[in-house]
Amino acid sequence: MAGHSDIHEYLADFEDIPGTRVYTAARARKGYHLNQFAMSLMKPENRQRWLADERAYINEWPMTQEQREAVLARDYNRLLDLGGNIYFLAKVFSTDGLSFVQAVSTMTGMSVEDYQAMMVAGGRSPEGQRSIKGDS
Amino acid sequence: MAGHSDIHEYLADFEDIPGTRVYTAARARKGYHLNQFAMSLMKPENRQRWLADERAYINEWPMTQEQREAVLARDYNRLLDLGGNIYFLAKVFSTDGLSFVQAVSTMTGMSVEDYQAMMVAGGRSPEGQRSIKGDS
Amino acid sequence: MARITAGVASSHVPLLGVASDQGKDRDDYFGPIFAGYDWTREWIAKPENKPDVVILVYNDHASAFDMSIIPTFAIGCGERYAPADEGWGPRKVPDVEGHPDLAWHIAQSLILDEFDMTIINEMDVDHGLTVPLTMMYDKPDAWPVKVIPLAVNVVTYPPPSGNRCWALGEAIARAVNSFGEDLNVQIWGTGGMSHQLQGQRAGLINAEWDNMFLDKLIGDTQDLRHVPHIEYLRETGSEGIEMVMWLIMRGALGKSTKCLHRHYHVPCSNTAIGHIVLEPVDGSVPPSPTLEGNNEAAQAAI
Amino acid sequence: MARITAGVASSHVPLLGVASDQGKDRDDYFGPIFAGYDWTREWIAKPENKPDVVILVYNDHASAFDMSIIPTFAIGCGERYAPADEGWGPRKVPDVEGHPDLAWHIAQSLILDEFDMTIINEMDVDHGLTVPLTMMYDKPDAWPVKVIPLAVNVVTYPPPSGNRCWALGEAIARAVNSFGEDLNVQIWGTGGMSHQLQGQRAGLINAEWDNMFLDKLIGDTQDLRHVPHIEYLRETGSEGIEMVMWLIMRGALGKSTKCLHRHYHVPCSNTAIGHIVLEPVDGSVPPSPTLEGNNEAAQAAI
Numbered sequence: 020m021a022g023h024s025d026i027h028e029y030l031a032d033f034e035d036i037p038g039t040r041v042y043t044a045a046r047a048r049k050g051y052h053l054n055q056f057a058m059s060l061m062k063p064e065n066r067q068r069w070l071a072d073e074r075a076y077i078n079e080w081p082m083t084q085e086q087r088e089a090v091l092a093r094d095y096n097r098l099l100d101l102g103g104n105i106y107f108l109a110k111v112f113s114t115d116g117l118s119f120v121q122a123v124s125t126m127t128g129m130s131v132e133d134y135q136a137m138m139v140a141g142g143r144s145p146e147g148q149r150s151i152k153g154d155s
Numbered sequence: 156m157a158g159h160s161d162i163h164e165y166l167a168d169f170e171d172i173p174g175t176r177v178y179t180a181a182r183a184r185k186g187y188h189l190n191q192f193a194m195s196l197m198k199p200e201n202r203q204r205w206l207a208d209e210r211a212y213i214n215e216w217p218m219t220q221e222q223r224e225a226v227l228a229r230d231y232n233r234l235l236d237l238g239g240n241i242y243f244l245a246k247v248f249s250t251d252g253l254s255f256v257q258a259v260s261t262m263t264g265m266s267v268e269d270y271q272a273m274m275v276a277g278g279r280s281p282e283g284q285r286s287i288k289g290d291s
Numbered sequence: 292m293a294r295i296t297a298g299v300a301s302s303h304v305p306l307l308g309v310a311s312d313q314g315k316d317r318d319d320y321f322g323p324i325f326a327g328y329d330w331t332r333e334w335i336a337k338p339e340n341k342p343d344v345v346i347l348v349y350n351d352h353a354s355a356f357d358m359s360i361i362p363t364f365a366i367g368c369g370e371r372y373a374p375a376d377e378g379w380g381p382r383k384v385p386d387v388e389g390h391p392d393l394a395w396h397i398a399q400s401l402i403l404d405e406f407d408m409t410i411i412n413e414m415d416v417d418h419g420l421t422v423p424l425t426m427m428y429d430k431p432d433a434w435p436v437k438v439i440p441l442a443v444n445v446v447t448y449p450p451p452s453g454n455r456c457w458a459l460g461e462a463i464a465r466a467v468n469s470f471g472e473d474l475n476v477q478i479w480g481t482g483g484m485s486h487q488l489q490g491q492r493a494g495l496i497n498a499e500w501d502n503m504f505l506d507k508l509i510g511d512t513q514d515l516r517h518v519p520h521i522e523y524l525r526e527t528g529s530e531g532i533e534m535v536m537w538l539i540m541r542g543a544l545g546k547s548t549k550c551l552h553r554h555y556h557v558p559c560s561n562t563a564i565g566h567i568v569l570e571p572v573d574g575s576v577p578p579s580p581t582l583e584g585n586n587e588a589a590q591a592a593i
Numbered sequence: 594m595a596r597i598t599a600g601v602a603s604s605h606v607p608l609l610g611v612a613s614d615q616g617k618d619r620d621d622y623f624g625p626i627f628a629g630y631d632w633t634r635e636w637i638a639k640p641e642n643k644p645d646v647v648i649l650v651y652n653d654h655a656s657a658f659d660m661s662i663i664p665t666f667a668i669g670c671g672e673r674y675a676p677a678d679e680g681w682g683p684r685k686v687p688d689v690e691g692h693p694d695l696a697w698h699i700a701q702s703l704i705l706d707e708f709d710m711t712i713i714n715e716m717d718v719d720h721g722l723t724v725p726l727t728m729m730y731d732k733p734d735a736w737p738v739k740v741i742p743l744a745v746n747v748v749t750y751p752p753p754s755g756n757r758c759w760a761l762g763e764a765i766a767r768a769v770n771s772f773g774e775d776l777n778v779q780i781w782g783t784g785g786m787s788h789q790l791q792g793q794r795a796g797l798i799n800a801e802w803d804n805m806f807l808d809k810l811i812g813d814t815q816d817l818r819h820v821p822h823i824e825y826l827r828e829t830g831s832e833g834i835e836m837v838m839w840l841i842m843r844g845a846l847g848k849s850t851k852c853l854h855r856h857y858h859v860p861c862s863n864t865a866i867g868h869i870v871l872e873p874v875d876g877s878v879p880p881s882p883t884l885e886g887n888n889e890a891a892q893a894a895i
């Protein structure tokens with residue numbers, strides 16, 4: 020792995036990217052049951068039960084109360100902090116009938132319209148977004 | 156892999172061992188559903204259904220009729236020829252309450268007593284058992 | 292003897308599947324994206340180019356594998372694969388037919404070659420695999436090619452290094468070259484290009500970096516095998532890491548490549564679309580450090 | 594800093610579990626087998642030897658994995674593992690407690706080191722893992738050690754080569770050495786020795802070969818990494834191939850080893866029982882071809 024001497028250095032770099040949570044082991048462990056809950060929504064029978072009574076369904080999963088509330092509030096940035104991974108969380112917003120653009124825009128603090136306009140204009144520039152410590 | 160130039164040569168050697176079926180891809184493919192059937196007996200509820208009506212249970216699995224009959228007859232050498240693997244087949248003889256020694260002895264043409272006596276006396280010698288072509 | 296005749300790379304954005312399935316693929320938004328695949332659709336339909344088998348490198352997006360099991364490299368040796376239900380019902384596209392003879396041959400060869408493969412006999416395949424088929428083949432009643440799925444973990448860190456992916460490609464080429472049957476085999480690398488689907492930095496696109504990456508897939512440079520993960524993350528967004536999968540495709544094409552077709556478009560959903568068609572020029576790959584030679588005997592034993 | 598202090602190898606015959614569970618472990622048949630473990634039980638109970646964590650290399654015998662998925666190397670990163678039901682109900686032994694901190698650290702390090710690991714978070718563990726615990730610890734209410742299961746495919750061909758197993762051991766040693774917490778870590782290799790459970794040749798035992806194998810685990814020879822699979826099959830029976838797993842243990846002990854204890858007995862069921870306790874003398878392992886250096890920062894990030 021060019022540029023890293025060991026796993027510690029490799030992982031430390033990941034904390035230096037603005038507005039980004041890399042799905043490391045630490046996050047995977049924290050979010051384990053949250054992500055497994057989200058995964059369960061791939062089955063139509065589970066989607067039905069979830070849509071009928073979200074709180075009852077989510078209480079069946081061994082997650083923290085904080086994780087449960089963040090799911091119910093569809094607070095995706097919070098869910099990333101709590102160990103959620105976007106591909107797992109996608110089962111939640113897909114069940115809501117939301118597209119990736121709609122769901123992802125909620126994490127940026129922009130309206131869907133502004134976010135889509137930014138994308139059509141070429142997307143968010145990497146300038147100044149590469150590093151927290153540096154400012155390139 | 157010392158001693159082999161490619162997968163073909165590697166696999167060809169396996170056909171040269173007396174009284175032995177190496178569990179290669181060819182056998183794994185042939186025995187796929189046979190082994191998955193055997194694996195199902197790890198669940199107590201499946202063991203019960205199997206013990207109550209073996210033929211009805213085995214007919215639910217997409218195996219060849221030849222494989223089904225060999226299971227019902229507990230013909231383990233035949234089952235090896237038909238793609239069975241001993242660790243999967245072990246679920247069948249374990250469900251019958253047989254030990255590995257009892258089941259394995261049936262494949263050697265020896266009585267359990269003679270087989271056990273051979274083991275206690277140091278087991279089967281590899282002399283003359285290493286190669287079909289050679290006779291070492 | 293089987294041979295790898297071409298390498299194809301393509302983004303696999305789920306929205307492209309939706310656009311195709313709902314007949315929106317030629318509207319104002321999607322038209323320019325799909326137009327960039329017209330050349331490839333025509334090329335791949337010609338008898339001299341038509342692959343018998345595609346080795347399709349993709350990643351599973353929490354569809355076949357949940358968090359209970361995370362294989363780094365998983366090769367599909369099964370007979371067929373159904374489209375996965377990703378939360379809105381399975382795509383109404385044909386099942387994917389496998390090629391177990393070649394897949395098992397490759398799997399066995401790779402393990403002897405010291406790649407620690409996970410063999411998969413049953414799984415559903417998600418947009419990562421079905422969208423590239425749509426882009427290349429439109430809407431047939433049955434996919435006109437057999438597919439060997441090669442699923443790479445690029446979700447939970449660390450994914451395999453670029454160097455490991457390139458080396459896997461080289462080992463795949465050795466394996467294909469030692470398969471006795473006469474088959475036209477393509478290898479596809481999918482995912483990317485720059486995109487970030489999460490957090491405040493979502494929507495990041497880096498056209499300059501993406502085009503540098505496309506440039507370096509062509510010719511004989513091996514620079515890309517040394518790009519560290521952190522560079523993908525910083526420069527191309529957190530999901531840009533999917534591009535390491537393209538290096539398996541590139542590695543399998545050998546020493547030097549020629550570009551037949553290239554397409555780049557921003558945006559599709561949150562993503563920069565990239566697509567390239569490559570042909571091996573000098574398709575030689577280094578010999579295996581562990582397995583030498585190459586005989587065709589004993590094929591029947593597989 | 595964590596360190597590998599010893600390597601233990603042992604057969605894992607299911608009948609040994611039965612004997613222990615039914616209190617037959619000191620009868621005429623089993624007595625001589627278990628007697629050979631008395632030294633080890635005393636040794637491992639001493640505070641200076643007691644491991645905090647065991648990396649337990651074993652193979653799953655169609656228990657956790659059926660034919661739908663076959664990982665070459667699978668590392669357990671979960672919190673705990675229950676004994677599997679192998680067809681006669683689960684063994685009534687304690688659950689096995691994992692060490693997810695160290696396991697994830699090793700898993701991540703191995704992937705960066707270009708081993709293509711499968712990460713497992715949930716699985717049951719069969720006799721391959723629980724029988725060695727019984728042999729070393731008898732019948733405690735809870736296992737006095739945390740366990741990182743490392744499951745190796747030795748059932749469907751090809752298993753990993755001896756060379757690959759040895760190299761994996763070396764990479765495990767590098768990973769353990771870079772873990773910040775002060776831990777006494779042992780590595781156990783299980784399975785073997787000579788046995789064949791199938792066909793007309795069943796019951797094969799090769800005491801001479803087995804003892805050559807034991808001899809070559811000691812000192813600084815690396816001959817065993819080059820023994821091809823076919824030699825295990827011809828010389829030690831079709832299930833003797835399990836001995837490749839001992840090479841992961843041996844590789845992790847580094848350049849040179851000293852033998853503390855050795856035991857060999859024929860038969861147990863269909864099998865030759867082998868057991869050895871090794872200590873690293875010069876525990877140095879070659880540096881990684883892909884990862885260099887060794888700093889302790891950022892441990893908190895795992």
Ligand SMILES: [Fe+3]
Pocket residue numbers: 303350352419482483533
């Ligand atoms: Fe993707």
Ligand SMILES: [Fe+3]
Pocket residue numbers: 605652654721784785835
């Ligand atoms: Fe075993």
